[in-house]
Every structure is written in C-alpha cells, then in structure tokens.
Amino acid sequence: MINLITIEWMKLRRLVTMKIILVIYMLLVPSIYLLLSQVNIFGWTFPDTIWKFPESYHFAAYISSWFNLLIGMIIIVFTTNELKYKTQRQNMIDGLSKGSIIMAKFYVVIGFTVFITIYTFFIGFIFGVINGDISDMFDGIHQIGAYFIETLGYFSFAYFFANMIRLPALAIILYLLSTIIEAIAGSIAFQEYVQFLPLTTFSKLVPIPIIPTGGDLEMIWGQGGRTILALIYVLVFVFISYKVIKRRDI
Amino acid sequence: MAETVLEIKGLSKKYKKVGAVSDLNLKVEKQMIFGLLGPNGSGKTTTLGMVMGVIRPSSGTYSWFDNGEKDANRKRIGALLETPNFYPYLTAVQNLEITAKIKEITNVAGEIEKVLKAVDLWERKDSKFRTFSLGMKQRLAIGATLLGDPELLVLDEPTNGLDPQGIAEIRQLIIEIGKSGKTIIIASHILDEIEKICTHCAILKRGKLLQVSTIDELIGNxxxxxxxxxxxxxxxxxxxxxxxxxxxxxxxxxxxxxxxxxxxxxxxxxxxxxxxxxxxxxxxxxxxxxxxxxxxxxxxx
Incomplete structure (x- = not known):
C-alpha cells in the first residue's frame, strides 16, 4: 500500500494541471468566505454568527463544497491521463495487478479528501478564532467530519466516471452533467427519490447553513443515515470500477 | 532439460468473432532468443499482450517461470509492447524511477544511470519525455526494460522508429544481452532482424502458428x-x-x-x-x- 501511494505521488506531484486547479481552489474558498461579509442585499446581510464557532466550520465546509467539482476534475484528469498516455497499460506490464491499479487511484481520492478536509478545517478554525474565542473551537466540529464523507463521496464519483469512461473530455462533461441533472431533478420533483441518489446524498451531508432543516435531533439522525448511505455508494463505485477493469483489455 | 520460461497452451483471442490469435501453443526455454515473426496483423502483439496480462485471452492459459499467470511474475520481466509509454511531463529519470518502484528494484540511481548510458540517453536524463524524438522515446523504452537486470526481456518491434545507426546499436545491444545468458522474446516483422538476433523462431500468420524451429533449421532445412x-x-x-x-x-x-x-x-x-x-x-x-x-x-x- 505504501508502495502504491509513493508511485501515485511520484506521478501526481509534477502534474501542472493539478497544481493550478489546487491553487485556484485554495484561493477561492477563503476569498468567497471573506467576501460574504460584504454582501448587502437591500440592507440584508449575513448574520455575524457565520464567522464564529460553531457556525464557522459549517459555513467553511458549505462554501468548500461548491468547489469540490474542481478537485473532482483533477481526479478525472489524473486518472484518464493513465489511459491517454497508455501508462496504465505500462504499469501493468511492469507488474502491477488490476486490483492495485484500482486501489492506487482510490488512495489518491482518499488523499485529496484528507487534504481538502484539513484545509477546510483550518479555514473554519481561523475565522472562528479571529471572530470568537478559541475555547469554543470544538463546537460544531462534527460538520468537518460530515464534510469529509461528503468530499469522499464526490471524489469517488469523479473517480468512478474516470474509470468507466476512457475519454477524458467525455468523462468531465458527463460528471458535470450528472451533477446538474440531479440538481434539476431534485428541484422540480421526485424529491423523495432524488434524496437517495448519490450526489444529493453527499451534498445533504453538509446542509445549507442558516436555513433551518428541522431541528438539531433530526439533522444529526439525517447525517448519520446519510453517512452510511454515502459510504455504501463509495464502496459500490470502487467495486464496479474494479469489476469493469477486470474484464477490460487494458 | 532446460528450464521453461514461458509455456503457452491453447491461447486464443477473439475480437467480435474475428480470431486475432487462435489456439496458440508455444514453449520458450531459458537462454533462447526467441523470435515471433509474422506480417503486420498476424497476432504478435496480441499474443504478447495476453501473456503480459493486459489483454484478456478468450481461452487458453500461459505460465511464466512455471509459476502460472501471477501478476508478480511480470516484475521479473523487462517488457516493451508496441509503443513507448511514459508520462510526458516527467523527465527520463523520473519516468524510470516510477518503473523501478513498480518493479521493486533496489539501487535505483545506479540502475538508472547504467541503463540510460546503455541506450545513449544519459545526456538527456533530465529532459522531459515529451521533448524526445521518436527514436529517443523508443530507446528510453528499451532502457526501461533493462532496469534491474531482468532475467527475461520481451520486446515487441524494438527497433521501430529508429534510424539505421540506432537500429544497429539496439540490435548489437540485444545480441550482447543474449550472449550474457539472458532469455529474450522478440516480435518483429523484419526478417533480417530475427535472422541476425534470434536462435529460435515461430512464424505466425493470421493468428495461427505456422512453424517453430531454430533459425539454422529454418534457413538450412x-x-x-x-x-x-x-x-x-x-x-x-x-x-x-x-x-x-x-x-x-x-x-x-x-x-x-x-x-x-x-x-x-x-x-x-x-x-x-x-x-x-x-x-x-x-x-x-x-x-x-x-x-x-x-x-x-x-x-x-
């Protein structure tokens, strides 16, 4: 496992696309968060609480989640590159198994999830400390845990598309389309079914802040149930990817 | 009796009912320089792709080193199939470091220096792969197969894309490796190449094995x-x-x-x-x- 992670890191660290997208992401998230304080719509402004514990974690996670698509694209580019350059084929010829190839990219998904979650935690933490008291720093931190699952789900979804569809451009387009289609379907009708679809399941893990979602108890139960469903989706994505690649000529 | 390096039994590959390789039986023994000869489309690459684990056989089996179809067997083989496949944004050395890591090779820096010098790319070791000419890419691929001094080389059209001098150099390199007691399996449609390099030869046509013999038998029989x-x-x-x-x-x-x-x-x-x-x-x-x-x-x- 360590060997596989090292190999992926050797490939990833010099990928310029990754660096550019990551820098954009890392600048955008705190900037947007900061800019919200300037929002003034006919006298309405965001309540001060969103930059304070416990809401700061929730808000940081919610804003970060808008840009998960960007990181998803890194995963798609990185994974489909292996097909474009035929290096997946070469890695296998050199001795990797199909299982290792699938797991290696899943480790990358986990790696990005951990990185993004920690980054988001720091944004929430720093804003919270600046605007409040450090002794409250553990209030609302469960949102970061929920965000970890949400992010893992999103990135696994991207990884799944990259494994299924061999053409990078098509994989990215379908990945974006599926996000949009699910959102539209959810907003017009079928809410009772759409809420169980993967992307909606992931996104509801960190619900929209400020707007009440039916009390704390309901929300914690909802997060618990959705966490389990999200993890099942992640496992299914990895499993199907493996099955498909197992059957495929590389 | 000589050790068996590769044994192929009834190997077939069908693409949408068209047979690319049908019922192939072959045995390659240690220290053979085994040529797989046939015109384009005769199934050479498909055969090598199957035994290298990247193409799923429709039927039949193969076994490396009497050790079956295990993925780990391939770490003992230096193989080049069809085209040089590397990360274009990485340098020659960075690419070979990945190959070495996959093959679990020790003394990485020393091995990389040795093979890059063998294929005359040491001067360009820190150039990105995408800046290489076709011939240099091919030479790097051959260099990658030599990493870790494997006991067996599998080379598919190794002189593809090289200029006459490059062809002569690579052939000489392969002949020297063969003389050092290594086993080599080499696919080519160039008869001259097989004749100059190989000790044994299998002739393929439309996925069928026509003849297996030593080169001497083939020429003088x-x-x-x-x-x-x-x-x-x-x-x-x-x-x-x-x-x-x-x-x-x-x-x-x-x-x-x-x-x-x-x-x-x-x-x-x-x-x-x-x-x-x-x-x-x-x-x-x-x-x-x-x-x-x-x-x-x-x-x-």
Missing amino acids: RDVSLIEVGTDDLNELKLIVDSDDSISIYKEGDGTLILSCKSGTKASEINQYFFDKGIVLSHLVKFQESLENQFLAIVNK
Whole structure:
C-alpha cells in the first residue's frame, strides 16, 4: 500500500494541471468566505454568527463544497491521463495487478479528501478564532467530519466516471452533467427519490447553513443515515470500477 | 532439460468473432532468443499482450517461470509492447524511477544511470519525455526494460522508429544481452532482424502458428544442396543439366544458375563433374536460401 501511494505521488506531484486547479481552489474558498461579509442585499446581510464557532466550520465546509467539482476534475484528469498516455497499460506490464491499479487511484481520492478536509478545517478554525474565542473551537466540529464523507463521496464519483469512461473530455462533461441533472431533478420533483441518489446524498451531508432543516435531533439522525448511505455508494463505485477493469483489455 | 520460461497452451483471442490469435501453443526455454515473426496483423502483439496480462485471452492459459499467470511474475520481466509509454511531463529519470518502484528494484540511481548510458540517453536524463524524438522515446523504452537486470526481456518491434545507426546499436545491444545468458522474446516483422538476433523462431500468420524451429533449421532445412554456378556459355551448361536426372535447375540467377543437387553434394564434386564434361566454371558457390525466401515460402503455402 505504501508502495502504491509513493508511485501515485511520484506521478501526481509534477502534474501542472493539478497544481493550478489546487491553487485556484485554495484561493477561492477563503476569498468567497471573506467576501460574504460584504454582501448587502437591500440592507440584508449575513448574520455575524457565520464567522464564529460553531457556525464557522459549517459555513467553511458549505462554501468548500461548491468547489469540490474542481478537485473532482483533477481526479478525472489524473486518472484518464493513465489511459491517454497508455501508462496504465505500462504499469501493468511492469507488474502491477488490476486490483492495485484500482486501489492506487482510490488512495489518491482518499488523499485529496484528507487534504481538502484539513484545509477546510483550518479555514473554519481561523475565522472562528479571529471572530470568537478559541475555547469554543470544538463546537460544531462534527460538520468537518460530515464534510469529509461528503468530499469522499464526490471524489469517488469523479473517480468512478474516470474509470468507466476512457475519454477524458467525455468523462468531465458527463460528471458535470450528472451533477446538474440531479440538481434539476431534485428541484422540480421526485424529491423523495432524488434524496437517495448519490450526489444529493453527499451534498445533504453538509446542509445549507442558516436555513433551518428541522431541528438539531433530526439533522444529526439525517447525517448519520446519510453517512452510511454515502459510504455504501463509495464502496459500490470502487467495486464496479474494479469489476469493469477486470474484464477490460487494458 | 532446460528450464521453461514461458509455456503457452491453447491461447486464443477473439475480437467480435474475428480470431486475432487462435489456439496458440508455444514453449520458450531459458537462454533462447526467441523470435515471433509474422506480417503486420498476424497476432504478435496480441499474443504478447495476453501473456503480459493486459489483454484478456478468450481461452487458453500461459505460465511464466512455471509459476502460472501471477501478476508478480511480470516484475521479473523487462517488457516493451508496441509503443513507448511514459508520462510526458516527467523527465527520463523520473519516468524510470516510477518503473523501478513498480518493479521493486533496489539501487535505483545506479540502475538508472547504467541503463540510460546503455541506450545513449544519459545526456538527456533530465529532459522531459515529451521533448524526445521518436527514436529517443523508443530507446528510453528499451532502457526501461533493462532496469534491474531482468532475467527475461520481451520486446515487441524494438527497433521501430529508429534510424539505421540506432537500429544497429539496439540490435548489437540485444545480441550482447543474449550472449550474457539472458532469455529474450522478440516480435518483429523484419526478417533480417530475427535472422541476425534470434536462435529460435515461430512464424505466425493470421493468428495461427505456422512453424517453430531454430533459425539454422529454418534457413538450412532442405533435403537438397543448392549450388550456384556460372560459366561463359550458360546454354551449354543448361543442356548438360537437362540431360542429367540427378541435377536440376532451382533458379536462374543473373548470369548464373542455381542448381539443386543431391543433399550433401560438395562444390568440388560439381566442379569436377562439369570439368569432365568440358566446361570450366567461372563461378561456384554454395547457395544459402535467405530467411526471407523461406518465410515467404512458408507463409504462402
């Protein structure tokens, strides 16, 4: 496992696309968060609480989640590159198994999830400390845990598309389309079914802040149930990817 | 008995009902330099792709080192299939570091220096792969197969894309590796290459195995001796040959005749024979059929 992670890191660290997208992401998230304080719509402004514990974690996670698509694209580019350059084929010829190839990219998904979650935690933490008291720093931190699952789900979804569809451009387009289609379907009708679809399941893990979602108890139960469903989706994505690649000529 | 390096049993690959390789049986033993010869589309790459684990066989089995189809077997093989496949945004050294890591090679820096020097790319070690010419890419791929000094090389069209000097250098390198006791499996449609490098050869046509033999057998396996003769008056010579049942004309050359004689006939005997008939030969040489002609004869059967 360590060997596989090292190999992926050797490939990833010099990928310029990754660096550019990551820098954009890392600048955008705190900037947007900061800019919200300037929002003034006919006298309405965001309540001060969103930059304070416990809401700061929730808000940081919610804003970060808008840009998960960007990181998803890194995963798609990185994974489909292996097909474009035929290096997946070469890695296998050199001795990797199909299982290792699938797991290696899943480790990358986990790696990005951990990185993004920690980054988001720091944004929430720093804003919270600046605007409040450090002794409250553990209030609302469960949102970061929920965000970890949400992010893992999103990135696994991207990884799944990259494994299924061999053409990078098509994989990215379908990945974006599926996000949009699910959102539209959810907003017009079928809410009772759409809420169980993967992307909606992931996104509801960190619900929209400020707007009440039916009390704390309901929300914690909802997060618990959705966490389990999200993890099942992640496992299914990895499993199907493996099955498909197992059957495929590389 | 020699150790078996690769054994293929009944290997077939069908693409949408079209058979790319059908019912292939082969055995490669240690220290053979085994040529897989066939025209384009004869199934050479498909065969190598199957035994290298990247193409799923429709049926049949293979076994490396008497150890089955395990993925780990491939770490002991240096293989180049079809095209050089590397990360374009990484340098030669960075690419080889990945290969070395996959193959779990120790002394990475030393090995990389050795192979890059062997394929004459040391000067360009820190250039990105995408800046390489086709020939350099091919040389890097050959270098990658040499990493960790594997006991077996599998090379698919190794001189593809190289200039004449590069071709000569790579052939020389392969011959030297073969002499050092390594086993090599090499696929090519270039007869000359197989003839110069290999000890054994399998001929494929439309996915079927036509013949397996040593190169010497392939070139020399006839039940007759061929002798090329020339003289001032070729017509007179022809008359003599026509009147003798033990000799026949195999082929007419440029001012010479290639005679088909009883197996084991010596050139001196032919010289004496014609001298006795009053003909002085100006040209006399034992004729050896080229692999190319043999190959065409086998393939067009």
